[in-house]
Amino acid sequence: MQNSQHDVVIVGAGPVGLATARMLGQRGHGVIVVERWPEPYPLPRAVHFDDEIGRVFQSMELAREVAAITEPVPDFYEWRNAAGEALLRIDWSGTGPNGWPTANFFSQPQLEQVLARALDSMPNVGLVRGVDVVDIEEHQDRVVVHAGDTRVGKPGQILAPTRATRSLTARYVIGCDGANSLVRSRMPVEMQDQGFFFDWLIVDTIPTDDAAWSPMNWQLCDPVRPTTIVSGGPGRRRWEFMRLPGEDATGLATSETAWKLLAAWGRTPDNTHLERHAMYTFAARWADKWNAGRLAIAGDAAHQMPPFAGQGMCSGLRDAANLSWKLDRVLRGVSEPRLLDTYTSERSLHLQHAITMSVELGKVICVLDPQQAAQRDARMIAGDADPAKVLPVTARPVLGNGIVAADRVLGGTLAPQFAVEVDHSPQPLDTATGSGAVLLLHSGRPAGQLLNPSLWQSLATVDGTAKSVAAGGDPDLHDVTGAWARWFDANAVAAVLIRPDHYIYGAAPDIEDVYELVAEYAAVLGLDSAAVPATGVT
Numbered sequence: 001m002q003n004s005q006h007d008v009v010i011v012g013a014g015p016v017g018l019a020t021a022r023m024l025g026q027r028g029h030g031v032i033v034v035e036r037w038p039e040p041y042p043l044p045r046a047v048h049f050d051d052e053i054g055r056v057f058q059s060m061e062l063a064r065e066v067a068a069i070t071e072p073v074p075d076f077y078e079w080r081n082a083a084g085e086a087l088l089r090i091d092w093s094g095t096g097p098n099g100w101p102t103a104n105f106f107s108q109p110q111l112e113q114v115l116a117r118a119l120d121s122m123p124n125v126g127l128v129r130g131v132d133v134v135d136i137e138e139h140q141d142r143v144v145v146h147a148g149d150t151r152v153g154k155p156g157q158i159l160a161p162t163r164a165t166r167s168l169t170a171r172y173v174i175g176c177d178g179a180n181s182l183v184r185s186r187m188p189v190e191m192q193d194q195g196f197f198f199d200w201l202i203v204d205t206i207p208t209d210d211a212a213w214s215p216m217n218w219q220l221c222d223p224v225r226p227t228t229i230v231s232g233g234p235g236r237r238r239w240e241f242m243r244l245p246g247e248d249a250t251g252l253a254t255s256e257t258a259w260k261l262l263a264a265w266g267r268t269p270d271n272t273h274l275e276r277h278a279m280y281t282f283a284a285r286w287a288d289k290w291n292a293g294r295l296a297i298a299g300d301a302a303h304q305m306p307p308f309a310g311q312g313m314c315s316g317l318r319d320a321a322n323l324s325w326k327l328d329r330v331l332r333g334v335s336e337p338r339l340l341d342t343y344t345s346e347r348s349l350h351l352q353h354a355i356t357m358s359v360e361l362g363k364v365i366c367v368l369d370p371q372q373a374a375q376r377d378a379r380m381i382a383g384d385a386d387p388a389k390v391l392p393v394t395a396r397p398v399l400g401n402g403i404v405a406a407d408r409v410l411g412g413t414l415a416p417q418f419a420v421e422v423d424h425s426p427q428p429l430d431t432a433t434g435s436g437a438v439l440l441l442h443s444g445r446p447a448g449q450l451l452n453p454s455l456w457q458s459l460a461t462v463d464g465t466a467k468s469v470a471a472g473g474d475p476d477l478h479d480v481t482g483a484w485a486r487w488f489d490a491n492a493v494a495a496v497l498i499r500p501d502h503y504i505y506g507a508a509p510d511i512e513d514v515y516e517l518v519a520e521y522a523a524v525l526g527l528d529s530a531a532v533p534a535t536g537v538t
């Protein structure tokens, strides 16, 4: 039997496994990803990511590659009733606070190709396909993953491997192995289920005419056949059709049915290429624990949600960003393994916001009773289709307890990435600040003059740096649009400590208070507070 040793084994080469491998690989760790399917998975799934996730791709140094396969949204996401009246209109135009288009459409197989190619160039990261993990043995100092060679049955069907042919030893194993996660089954985990299940037929097409689509993305909330009509990335269109009671799921998942349903939209083989189709049962569930000992789960292995908010993969990529900077510290021995417990506590609360939002949107569209649909229409039209009036959840999500100063302003929220200039050259904030934590000071003086040397040393112990940003004076970063000044003023703070995943640990009302902020951050990371000076500002 073959045996190999790694810092981290990642089970599953979906978007979350590939992204986690990239993020750990960027930090220098030896990672191997093992994937059951011999070839990349071709079926339709995610099509949307938001501006935060664009920024995550940017942190993976894949901004250009991802933008090249992406279609930003120029308008709004509209939900209409059978009469064509707007029930809900979500503005998806323009650039979001993360410096990326607010909403972006793409094809998941293409994105996975970009992510897999990025791993090819990393000598410390491997990706092996056609390897099916069958068992996991956890020891005090390591984990052993047993795997067999995948056996493919009928097209699209995987048979259980006859025996384990190899074992992989690692310090940690991350299960990015999807909804039926084997890694999760080896952890003391209970699933929380909202009992929200509906079957939908997903049909991905490539139009061969020059049809125009306006709005680009919308939902037809018609109880006769709830339907989603969205971009599938550049040059692609997607339709999603809800299965009606009494309709046979197998009968519905055929290309004949797909063409029949498309015909009602004027799409025929004369103007459309049918790329792929598949039936999915949407669910809303999450694991109550995402890490235990040397095992962790991320992405669909940890949570699943209906796709109406386009947040399933996005949530998984947030998991990857949260887990990778913490696991990096644990692997380097600069933080205790208990730091990983904050991965569950922080992400779980944030994720529940995405699930609630997705279910609420699902409740708008998955309505088959004409009377209920009429009541829904009346309520939403009376609310002017305004999300703030017609949806119950509108507040921005916040991380749960963890590396978050809950008693400080902005703790646990996502820092924006407004434009800055360095030496007259425009740069995204994260490029200008680097990949670690950053203490961002609202000042026209350079951070090098503001902070004393021992605070700089403390920042180095938390993998951090400091930068000042202001519209005038001589700051490290020039606030060219005034957006940073408005943001600092609106929040009545003078400094924020931003973590490597761009979430804010906490803020300080005055620059004189930053030493306490850094000391607290070091302490929650498990570092000796004696390493932090009693004053930090010169």
Ligand SMILES: Cc1cc2nc3c(=O)[nH]c(=O)nc-3n(C[C@H](O)[C@H](O)[C@H](O)COP(=O)(O)OP(=O)(O)OC[C@H]3O[C@@H](n4cnc5c(N)ncnc54)[C@H](O)[C@@H]3O)c2cc1C
Pocket: 011, 012, 013, 014, 015, 016, 017, 034, 035, 036, 037, 041, 044, 045, 046, 047, 048, 049, 108, 131, 132, 133, 134, 176, 177, 178, 179, 181, 182, 202, 280, 298, 299, 300, 301, 307, 309, 310, 311, 312, 313, 314, 315, 316
């Ligand atoms: C119709 C539809 C539309 C969607 N739309 C959106 C959207 O617009 N935006 C969005 O953000 N999300 C969307 N999603 C959700 C998104 O597709 C998923 O959240 C995402 O694919 C999860 O990625 P993952 O890497 O966690 O898991 P997966 O993509 O499921 O990957 C898991 C991988 O693990 C492998 N694996 C499993 N077990 C083993 C094993 N024992 N050994 C080796 N390998 C194993 C599997 O083969 C698979 O490749 C949509 C989903 C659907 C179904």
